[in-house]
Structure formats: structure tokens, C-alpha cells
Amino acid sequence: MTKGSLLIVDDEKVALRNLEHVMKKEGYEVTATQSGANALALLGRQPFDVVLTDLRMEKTDGMQILEKCRATCPDTEVILITGYATLESAVDAMKHGAFYYIAKPFRLDEVRKVVAEALAKTQLRRENRNLREQVEGFQGKVRIITQNAEMQRLLDMARQIAPTDCNVLITGESGTGKELFARYLHHHSRRSEGAFVAVNCGAFNEELLANELLGHVKGAFTGAAGDKKGLIAAAAGGTLFLDEITEMSPAMQVKLLRVIQEREVLPLGATTPQKVDLRFVAATNRNILDMAKGGDFRQDLFFRLNVVNLLIPPLSRRREDVPLLAYHFLKKCAARMGKNVSEISTEAMDLLKAYDFPGNVRELENIVERGVAIATGDVIETASLPDDLRELAIRTFRKKEGRLPSLEEQEREYIRWVLQEAGGNQTLAAQILGIDRVSLWRKLKRYQMEE
Ligand SMILES: Nc1ncnc2c1ncn2[C@@H]1O[C@H](COP(=O)(O)OP(=O)(O)OP(=O)(O)O)[C@@H](O)[C@H]1O
Numbered sequence: 001m002t003k004g005s006l007l008i009v010d011d012e013k014v015a016l017r018n019l020e021h022v023m024k025k026e027g028y029e030v031t032a033t034q035s036g037a038n039a040l041a042l043l044g045r046q047p048f049d050v051v052l053t054d055l056r057m058e059k060t061d062g063m064q065i066l067e068k069c070r071a072t073c074p075d076t077e078v079i080l081i082t083g084y085a086t087l088e089s090a091v092d093a094m095k096h097g098a099f100y101y102i103a104k105p106f107r108l109d110e111v112r113k114v115v116a117e118a119l120a121k122t123q124l125r126r127e128n129r130n131l132r133e134q135v136e137g138f139q140g141k142v143r144i145i146t147q148n149a150e151m152q153r154l155l156d157m158a159r160q161i162a163p164t165d166c167n168v169l170i171t172g173e174s175g176t177g178k179e180l181f182a183r184y185l186h187h188h189s190r191r192s193e194g195a196f197v198a199v200n201c202g203a204f205n206e207e208l209l210a211n212e213l214l215g216h217v218k219g220a221f222t223g224a225a226g227d228k229k230g231l232i233a234a235a236a237g238g239t240l241f242l243d244e245i246t247e248m249s250p251a252m253q254v255k256l257l258r259v260i261q262e263r264e265v266l267p268l269g270a271t272t273p274q275k276v277d278l279r280f281v282a283a284t285n286r287n288i289l290d291m292a293k294g295g296d297f298r299q300d301l302f303f304r305l306n307v308v309n310l311l312i313p314p315l316s317r318r319r320e321d322v323p324l325l326a327y328h329f330l331k332k333c334a335a336r337m338g339k340n341v342s343e344i345s346t347e348a349m350d351l352l353k354a355y356d357f358p359g360n361v362r363e364l365e366n367i368v369e370r371g372v373a374i375a376t377g378d379v380i381e382t383a384s385l386p387d388d389l390r391e392l393a394i395r396t397f398r399k400k401e402g403r404l405p406s407l408e409e410q411e412r413e414y415i416r417w418v419l420q421e422a423g424g425n426q427t428l429a430a431q432i433l434g435i436d437r438v439s440l441w442r443k444l445k446r447y448q449m450e451e
């Protein structure tokens with residue numbers, strides 16, 4: 001039994017050997033390398049508990065190693081070692097999920113202590129998860145990938161309320177993962193052995209939806225040749241997921257309210273209601289609260305459904321999830337298509353990270369799927385991204401203060417935004433904008449944005 005596995009990266013040989021020696025003496029299983037590129041390859045092959053890396057190195061630097069860890073091995077803690085000149089970027093690294101940074105010159109005691117703390121954190125997290133998965137016993141069925149604090153809070157909340165019978169309303173933009181959360185609730189509930197039935201309320205007209213949900217008895221209307229069981233009855237003992245709930249007609253809303261209140265369903269043409277025991281999870285990407293206030297959705301039904309509300313943030317408000325999700329989908333798609341694609345180039349990832357994703361996670365999934373499909377090597381390059389990703393980024397630029405901006409205002413704002421997304425990196429910003437650095441510089445000067 002070793003104390004834990006440690007990857008040490010430093011392009012300075014003496015410093016590297018020194019740290020390697022000290023950490024081995026501490027009882028860690030140590031892998032040491034002078035090359036950042038080699039470190040990235042190692043991280044792709046085996047899990048490490050803790051990575052200790054120099055921040056500034058030739059070619060592949062500590063930031064890239066941190067990024068790879070955050071994207072592909074969320075359990076690994078990364079500690080950066082940094083000289084005075086790069087202190088600012090070290091602080092930035094903390095924001096991007098580094099465990100700690102150690103300033104040079106350091107005391108060995110400090111390094112020992114920080115590594116031990118990072119390791120304890122990794123192991124605790126792993127233990128907790130293992131326990132949880134053993135208890136829940138369904139790992140792999142529904143996986144919600146995230147490292148965003150707000151999403152973690154939602155997941156905790158979902159886990160807490162899942163075993164109860166309370167109805168849940170899930171809101172959020174299209175493609176944010178509403179249905180995934182609904183399935184997550186179902187799998188964590190006492191009803192997980194029962195059915196999960198999903199109905200898109202926007203996909204049927206009023207009569208058809210009533211027929212689908214309530215079912216009918218023979219002769220209920222012309223053409224009803226036999227009894228038909230409705231989806232509400234089909235979901236008994238399980239969960240009924242009502243997607244696009246705001247599209248339900250007022251008449252159907254009344255019928256649904258009755259089902260929820262009385263816990264019984266009356267099929268079309270039937271005279272005696274049947275008891276049903278199920279949990280309702282509803283979802284919408286519209287502002288249902290405003291609709292209920294304005295009389296466009298029944299308030300009483302709204303309150304019945306909205307016992308707990310999960311509001312899923314758009315992907316553009318949790319950009320740290322972009323690399324993680326991109327790699328998740330990459331693995332999935334590559335396996336499904338039998339292709340050996342395992343990497344996303346730094347440039348392609350930078351574009352993805354700067355993009356606004358109006359279609360949220362679903363759009364990212366589609367982009368990665370397409371990227372895997374057309375990739376010729378084992379890396380998704382910028383060329384495998386949709387040609388119009390840049391244009392799309394412009395098109396999603398939003399209307400401000402209810403009026404449309406002039407071309408100059410638009411350009412100025414857009415440049416400012418891209419620069420911000422690129423972390424102030426002008427080379428990257430110019431690349432995203434599709435112009436060269438000199439042109440960008442001229443524009444910055446013209447718009448007095450040189451600082
Ligand atoms: N956090 C996540 N981790 C892994 N996969 C995700 C995550 N969020 C969404 N997905 C995947 O993205 C796709 C879209 O998610 P989902 O269908 O749940 O979105 P939605 O909010 O219901 O969208 P819509 O409003 O368009 O119906 C699905 O394939 C889902 O599995």
C-alpha cells in the first residue's frame with residue numbers, strides 16, 4: 001500500500017529530481033517527467049491522485065496540464081509551483097480549479113504539507129462517491145457531468161428530494177439537461193423500479209393529448225374499438241415526465257389538476273375513475289411563473305407542480321463545464337462510432353470555450369459528435385468544428401436595451417466580448433475574430449480600447 005500516486009512535472013532537471021526524491025521518501029508512488037507533453041500523455045493513460053507541476057515551462061505549460069486534469073480527471077488535484085513573475089497567472093489558475101500554488105523559492109515542508117492536504121481531499125471525495133454509488137447502485141445509468149458549484153447544489157437538492165413523493169418543476173433553457181435531471185430524480189427515487197414515462201405536451205393537439213394521457217374505453221368516440229390505457233396509468237408506480245408543460249391546453253390543465261389532487265384518473269368515456277400512484281415531474285423552457293401570474297397558465301396547477309423548482313443554468317453561465325462535457329461526449333461518440341478520437345486540440349477547445357451555446361449542452365453534444373465523425377486523426381481540430389462557429393458566435397450576440405446597435409457599436413462590443421472571453425489574449429482573440437493581430441490592434445486603437 002502506497003500513500004497515493006503523484007505526478008511531478010518540471011522542465012528543470014535538478015528541481016525535478018529533488019522533488020522526486022523528497023516525495024518518494026514520504027512514501028508516495030512518484031512518476032516524474034521533464035516534459036509537459038509527456039505529462040499530458042501520462043494523464044490520458046492512468047489516474048493520479050495529485051499532480052505537482054511547474055507553471056512556466058517551455059511548450060506545454062502548467063496551465064495546460066491543469067486544464068487537461070479538469071477536463072478528463074476531475075478527481076485529480078493540481079498544485080502549481082510558480083516563480084514571482086507568474087504569480088498573477090497562478091492566482092488565475094486557482095480560479096480555474098488548481099488546489100494550491102506554491103511560490104518559489106519554497107520550503108520543502110510547505111510542499112509536503114500541501115501535497116498531503118491535496119491527497120486527503122482526493123481520497124475523501126473518492127471514498128464518498130464510492131459509498132454513494134454503492135448505496136445507490138446504479139452508476140452509469142444517469143450521469144450528470146458538472147464541476148459547477150450551482151449545478152452541484154442542484155444535484156444535491158435533487159438527491160435529497162428524489163426519495164420523497166413531491167412533484168418537481170424543472171426550468172431552464174432548451175438543451176440544458178432538464179430531461180436528464182428528470183431521469184436522475186426517477187433513478188434516485190423509491191419508484192426507480194417503476195416506469196419513467198415522458199410526454200411532450202407540445203407535440204399533441206388538445207384531444208390527442210387527453211387521449212394519450214387519460215386513455216379511453218371502448219366506444220368512447222367513433223373509432224375507439226377497444227380500451228386504451230393512458231400514459232398516466234402506464235406511469236403508475238413510477239414517474240410521469242411532462243415536458244413543455246406550458247403547451248398544455250386550459251381544459252387539459254383542469255383534468256391534470258384533478259388527477260394530481262384526487263390521485264385518480266378517469267379515462268375518456270369511462271364512468272369509474274382508477275386509483276393511480278405516481279410522481280409528476282414537469283419541465284419548461286418558458287417563464288411559467290410569469291404565465292401563471294398573467295393567467296396564461298393555471299395558478300393552482302402551477303403550485304401543485306412547483307413544489308420544488310430546479311432551475312438549470314445555461315451552459316454559457318457554467319463555462320467550466322464545457323471542457324468536461326466535451327470530453328465526456330468525445331468518449332461516448334468515439335466508442336459508439338468505433339473511432340480512435342481521443343483529444344480536442346487546444347485551439348478547438350478555446351473556440352468552444354468562447355462560444356455562447358444558445359442550444360446549450362445538446363448543441364455541444366452535436367458539435368462534438370460531428371467533430372468525431374469527420375476527424376481524420378485522433379484529434380478534433382478547429383477544422384472539424386462547424387464552419388460557422390465563429391459566425392454563430394456573432395449571431396447569438398444579444399439585443400441591448402431594446403434597440404438594435406449600429407455596426408460600429410456592435411463591432412466594438414463584440415471585440416470587447418471576444419477579448420474578455422479570450423482572457424485578454426489578443427492573439428487568440430484575433431484568431432476567433434478571423435483577422436490578424438495588426439488589424440485587431442488598429443481596431444482597438446480606433447475604439448480606444450488599447451488598455
Ligand atoms: N450535465 C450533463 N451531463 C451529461 N450529459 C448531459 C448533461 N446535460 C445535458 N446532457 C445531454 O445533453 C442532451 C440534452 O439534454 P436534455 O434532453 O436533458 O435537455 P432539455 O433541457 O430537456 O432540452 P429541451 O428543452 O430541448 O427539451 C442529452 O443528450 C443529455 O443527455
Ligand SMILES: [Mg+2]
Pocket residue numbers: 178179243
Ligand atoms: Mg427535453
